[in-house]
Amino acid sequence: MSLPIPFLAEAERLIPRERRFDDPLSTLAFGTDASFYRLIPKLVVRVESEEEVIGLLKAAHAHQVPVTFRAAGTSLSGQAISDSVLIVLGDNWNGREIRADGQQIRLQPGVIGAQANAWLAPFGRKIGPDPASINACKIGGIVANNASGMCCGTAQNSYQTLAGIRLVLADGTVLDTEDPASVAAFQQSHGALLERLAELGRETRANTELAAKIRHKYRLKNTTGLALNALVDYDQPLDILSHLMVGSEGILGFISAVTYNTVPDHPHKASALIVFPTVESCCQAVPVLKRQPVSAVELLDRRALRSVENMQGMPEWVKHLSAGACALLVESRAATRSLLHEQLAQINAAIAEFPVEKQVDFSEDPAVYNQLWRIRKDTFPAVGAVRQTGTTVIIEDVTFPVEQLAEGVNRLLALFDRHGYDEAIIFGHALEGNLHFVFTQGFDSPEQVQRYSAFMDEVAQLVAVEYGGSLKAEHGTGRNMAPFVELEWGQDAYRLMWQIKELLDPAGILNPDVQLSRDPRIHLKHLKPLPAADQLVDRCIECGFCEPVCPSRGLTLSPRQRIVIWRDIQARKRAGLDTAQLERDYQYQGIDTCAATGLCAQRCPVNINTGDLVRKLRAGAASHQGSADWLAGHFATALKGARLTLLAADGARRLLGAPLLGKASRWLHQRAGLPLWTPAMPQAAKPLQISPPIADERPRVVYLAACVSRAMGPAAGDAELVSLLDKTRALLEKAGYQVVFPDNLDNLCCGQPFASKGYPAQADAKRQELIDALLKASRGGLDPIYCDTSPCTLRLLQDGLDPRLQLHDPVKFIRTQLLDKLDFEPQEQPVAVHVTCSTQHLGEAQGLIDIVRRCTTQVVIPEGIHCCGFAGDKGFTTPELNGHALRSLKDAVQHCTEGVSTSRTCEIGLSSHSGIDYHGLVYLVDRVTRPRARPLG
Structure with a gap:
């Protein structure tokens, strides 16, 4: 069905044409997130203000049009896709306000999690949530999914560290819990809603069996269904509403700002890798470690270790571990080095009696602990890298009560064997009993879909029923676990979730079939194809980690979207379909506007350089071989x-x-x-005037x-x-x-x-x-x-x-x-630094910044500019790419006197779009140095 004409007319009135997308290429490009689902939206709208969101929601409410909100699209369970209207955050959602020397931070939903931590770093603070996708995911998604991570556990997630929230309800009403005037207006207009929330809270707390179950469930990491703990933790309806929004996955409203109570970011840390001979001995150590001053304890089963044992830089001994080995990667952090050493001694003493097969002792050396964490971080991409083309990588996310962790791991391993998932691995956040298991799955036949369905049915029974755990610990319910919410929670809790949904979204327009669905097979529908496209990119799992560093993202396509479209073109060609129009559109959107600098590969879990694909496509279309020969x-x-x-x-x-x-x-x-x-x-x-060398x-x-x-x-x-x-x-x-x-x-x-x-x-x-x-x-x-x-x-x-x-x-x-041949006299005038893509690839980014810090007392590094988009000559031939990539540069460097870089062509675009002159690094170094006097004799 097409969208109602009155809604489309209102959308046209609210949103400029350049921010509305309904063409086949654009809608297909936005039809994917990091999950294994695909829905093609009828309309994609890029919003730049809260007023636009309000207007769209009012129109959607009036005309019964379903809408889905999307931040970074790194969702793993299908939360950020729609076959109706997809509302995507634009550039203007990056506001922040740091309060009380970093004790609090108020953020708009478009801020990338890592950027928030960069702002807080000078205060020795950070936000609590630390998802693995923190370099790509945005605050809106972090809050809406109650994303957590390796260190934050259940004590430092968005729910526990929430200090305030600003939201837009389905009817377009705004509530800012930190603004007394907004609160008063909302109490006046929505008093009945608040009273009903208060009533639901009283009923839930009075139901001792249900209240106990909720408390038990949130003793664990849990993002299955709505945050019912809000009804037992709080009695004030505004507090209940605020905390219900956390983990609501866009089904209750739009989050337009959030205020966090921040947590300490201790500067001193050490990590160790302890390999136990069995799963049982490994898991028995976890409750002991939970009582120690540890910040993270990551579990890796033998399959997970085997998946990375042949990677470059992996310790040789990993290959020789026993078949039943299971490892814990332990980290401890502290405010001072002496306190850290006390903590390490305490931890070592606590686990001294456990049998150990292999151990890398605690190390504070970054080279050592980064290598250990690489083992953990490379497990997921290792499975993705070896999967059969056409299959997808599925990462599931369950929690067992920590005291039953060993049984849970062994039961999962048995399920893998029974269903033939030989490549499956287990790793996870052991302190919380939170296990991720990764396996590959094809969906290209009914038999494969049935295999997946049978497996998930057994997983649900095992985790939710037998062990009383949670089927989603931190990845959000999405479409993936929506059919199992009632199984996990029971009828009373499930009915309560639907009551909350219908209270806040009576028309059911917000992200339908996500988290709560009446369709028991929704998890088996709209499965994403991953057809072969080119061996350069076939390993792509469409996670979106690449997108923040791409200069064309928001102008045309991102690396993920380039791969999505090229996959579709190849699949259509194999099916005998006409791809002429799609390829014509792709020429500009996918090929002409790609800078091909390869920064995407640095962020990609499986090291895909989408620029390699683009260069290959350019080579296939190159028709001036004679001219190229002559020029060479x-x-x-x-x-x-x-x-x-x-x-x-x-x-x-x-x-x-x-x-x-x-x-x-x-x-x-x-x-x-x-x-x-x-x-x-x-x-x-x-x-150049060249003189011959002299002796x-x-x-x-x-x-x-x-x-x-x-x-x-x-x-x-x-x-x-x-x-x-x-x-x-x-x-x-x-x-x-x-x-x-x-x-x-x-x-x-x-x-x-x-x-x-x-x-x-x-x-x-x-x-x-x-x-x-x-x-x-x-x-x-x-x-x-x-x-x-x-x-x-x-x-x-x-x-x-x-x-x-x-x-x-x-x-x-x-x-x-x-540096040892020159004396530096730093200038006081501020200097902007642009770290070119090639400098980043060469590993010299920090070196460049450190040199400039020797030259000036004020160094400015503009936020969010990873690639200038000049790309050799694109600044001349496709100047809109350069302009888009540097659209925020002028404001960032307006108080600087000059900028420095290490590429003459990049400097042309930087100078053009900044209002200041950019020069090679040598100009600055030459100006502030003199030859170092050599000692006599």
């Missing part, structure tokens, strides 16, 4: 042509003036697709000047008019180096321009040509090599570099070779 063979001529083009552009600027040229350039770009000129456009660089006592450094550095000088209006080449050479000589250059420099290129355009053969040939020249210039690797542009450095290092070559990007060279 005549690169110096092409470089000269680039300089002439920049000279012509600058001549036009002088003749027409910058405003008129900018206007003409925009017109030509829009109508003819010509590259866009901006005032940040560089002037042509003067050809003296100075150490030599080979200076690899990137082709962009050789072609592009400063912009006409730049405060720094010395070229990057001259500035870099001056800094290196100041530090005492003799600077030498490779022969035939103007004909050399790392191959990046060819690779990004889909010409890998030419790219590889130019890369090898450059490597050969660097070997010669560095005297077979004797001399270090300084590359002035981080993307070129990364390109050379990828796929392996001749081990004789000592290649450095600007950050690494300054950090390792110059």
Whole structure:
């Protein structure tokens, strides 16, 4: 059925066209979350204000239109999808207010959890919830799902740390529990609702059997169904309503702000890995550890350990553990090092009598404890990486009473064997009896669906009935466990949940069939296909962890959505369906606007670089092989042509003036697709004057000047008019180096321009040509090599570099070779830092920031900008990508005097969209340093 015309008319009145999506590509792209369900919305609306939400809810209420709210879409149980109207948070939901030196923080629902903790870090505080998806999930989803994690347990989740909430009910009414005027107005307008909530609370507390069951259930980690503990923990109806919203998964209202009581973020920590010979001995240690000063205790069964034993960096001994081994990863945190050591001694004494097969003692060394936590964190992606194409990875989330944990683990293992889930693994938050089990499942035949159905029926009986546990500990009920809520809770509690739902959403428009459903088979419907698309991306589990770092997210598609659409295109082609229109739309949405910088791979649990797929698709469509061959063979001529083009552009600027040229350039770009000129456009660089090396006592450094550095000088209006080449050479000589250059420099290129355009053969040939020249210039690797542009450095290092070559990007060279040769006199003017994608890939992000901190007393790192989107030449050819990626930059750096980076092309876009000049790092370092005096004698 289509949406009612009056509702659509109201949506058009409320929401601009560019934030309403009903085309097949967009609705398909938003039809997935991190679960194994798919629903294609009829309309996707990106909202930017509470007023828009209110208007949409009033219209939906009036016309009986179901709506679903979506924050990051990392939900694992199908909470964030809809076949009706999907309301997605836009950019303007990132507000925060830090109170009482970080004791409280008020957040809007679009804030990413990790960002909230970054704001609180200077105060030594953090929010309580710590879900594994905290780098991607948003506060709205964290609260709506009562997400928890490894450390927060039941004491520090959103329910327990809630201090206030602002919400919009299904009828469009707003309530802010921290605003007396709002409370008074709500009591006036919705007094009957509040009285009914108070009455339900009194009835529940009077029902001693039901109240006891609720208290028992929330002694455990539990997100199955609505938060009925609100009815026994509180007697004031506003408190009841506030806490019912936590974990309500969007079925009771929209959360537009939340205030947390924060928790300490202790700076000192240590971790240990203790392997027990049996599941029983492992689980018997858990209640003992629960009484100790531990912050996390993670359980890993032998299958989980086996899934990661062959990964790079894993300890060799993991391969040789016994078949029944079971491990605990234990962490302790403290405010001081001495207190931490006391805690570690106490913990070790408490478990000293337990039999141990293998143990990595407590370590405070980040290299050691990060390796231990990697074992735990890599278990889930390890299963995903080896799954058969076309199957999905399912991660379930149950809680057993901790005293029955060993029985629960063994019973689950028996269920895996009975149903043939040989790859299944178990890990989890042992302190709470919370187990995650991961398995792969196909849904491409009735037999496979029936197998899954039978398995889940047995899991539900085992966990909820036999052991009185919870079927969802922290992932939310969603569609996945909606049919089992009554089984777990019983008729009285289930009826009570429906009463609450009907009280707050009488029309039933909010996220139907999520958490509460009348359909006993809803968990077996709308199952998501994961058809083969390309081996580069077939391992994608559509979790969405990649999305926060993607520069095109919100402009066109995110990496997850690119994969979703490409999968669908390939499946349609195999079915003989026409994909012409979808492919035409995908060309711009999926291919043309992908920066292909690969930051998505850093966030992906299975290391998928969606940019690799895009480059492959570009290569398949590349039709100018002859031109690419000519450019590769005549690169110096092409470089000269680039300089002439920049000279012509600058001549036009002088003749027409910058405003008129900018206007003409925009017109030509829009109508003819010509590259866009901006005032940040560089002037042509003067050809480099190279002197032959001389024999003296100075150490030599080979200076690899990137082709962009050789072609592009400063912009006409730049405060720094010395070229990057001259500035870099001056800094290196100041530090005492003799600077030498490779022969035939103007004909050399790392191959990046060819690779990004889909010409890998030419790219590889130019890369090898450059490597050969660097070997010669560095005297077979004797001399270090300084590359002035981080993307070129990364390109050379990828796929392996001749081990004789000592290649450095600007950050690494300054950090390792110059700091002891220069004295720094930091300036007071604030400097903005942009960490390029390549610098992040090279592992030099912190190194860049640390160097800038030596140069200035005020360092500004703009929030939320991970990639500038310039992507080589996209800033010229697809400038909307650059503009979208940097849309928040100007406000973030408005009080800075300049910015620094390590890529000349990135600096063009950064300068254009910030209102300040961005330069290479060497400009700042050169300005604030002088040669260090050498001791006499």
